[in-house]
Amino acid sequence: MEKRPEFKEIKSYEEFSRYYWYIEELKRICKELGIDNNGTKAELNYNIKEYFRGNIIKKKKTVKRQKPTVEKLTLDTKLLDCGFCFNQKFRDFFSEQTGVSNFKFNTDMVATSKKVKLDNDTSFTLRDMLDIYYGKKEYAKNDNSSCQWNKFLKDFCADENNSIYTNKLKVASILWSEVRNSTKEKIYDKNLLTEYADKIKEFQ
Numbered sequence: 001m002e003k004r005p006e007f008k009e010i011k012s013y014e015e016f017s018r019y020y021w022y023i024e025e026l027k028r029i030c031k032e033l034g035i036d037n038n039g040t041k042a043e044l045n046y047n048i049k050e051y052f053r054g055n056i057i058k059k060k061k062t063v064k065r066q067k068p069t070v071e072k073l074t075l076d077t078k079l080l081d082c083g084f085c086f087n088q089k090f091r092d093f094f095s096e097q098t099g100v101s102n103f104k105f106n107t108d109m110v111a112t113s114k115k116v117k118l119d120n121d122t123s124f125t126l127r128d129m130l131d132i133y134y135g136k137k138e139y140a141k142n143d144n145s146s147c148q149w150n151k152f153l154k155d156f157c158a159d160e161n162n163s164i165y166t167n168k169l170k171v172a173s174i175l176w177s178e179v180r181n182s183t184k185e186k187i188y189d190k191n192l193l194t195e196y197a198d199k200i201k202e203f204q
Contacts, residue, residue, distance in 0.1 A: 004181040013052035017045070020148070020180040035059075039118070040111065042141065075127035079116050082126070086110070097130055108132055108141055115140035148186045152176050155188035162193070164204050171200045 004019040007029050021029075026044035030037035035047050036059045047057045068083030073093045084090060086105050095103035112132050116124045116139070124139075131137035156162060156172040165171045175192045178199075179185075193200070 013049045016048065016052070018183045020186050021045075040114075073126060075125065075130065077126045078122060079113070079124045079126060079129060080120070080122055084113060084126075084129075086113075093126070094130065094133065098133070106133060108138075111140040149176055149180075152179070152186065152188045159188070159190055161190055165200070167203050171203050174199055 007016070010016045021041075023041050023044065026041060026048070027037045030044055030047055033048070033051055034056070035051055036057045037044065037047075038059065039047075050057050068081065070077050070082040073082060073090075075097070091103050091105070094105075095101060109129060109132050112129065115121075128137060128139070132139060153169070153172050153176070156175070157168055162168060162171070172188075175188070175196055178196055179187075179192065
């Protein structure tokens, strides 16, 4: 099985993307490359992809926000003018627009809000955000890759074969480390128990 090499040994983005990287690792890599090291995993991956293409993405200058200039919210209200955030005021507004009494912001809305503010997109409205909620428009997608370890651990614990281990978290983390640093799909598979039996047998 192919092990994950050091970043400096990787020759292309295609090779880089075959491996799992923690967000802290991506931030460090971007910092060492002299490119923007702020943002989500998806944004950091994009910066590295562009680096391999010869495009250097520099850190964006922070835009000083003005105080909200809009009191009454409408669908045409600009997101940057109303101090948009995920509080009860905006929850009530979208509850009124959707007819959903217990309105909850979805993860794509969270990612979109962050990107709108980061890009200083003065044209983006609450109507656009409503379209994000309904899936009619795509602006920034939530990055789910950080949930892979949680899913791996959940599936590991759900496997009855693993009831023999006294420290399930430790065993799962050993297996995850092997999977993470390889080109294997980042999911739990009971065959891992056999493949790495010598590394986890002491925890039985």
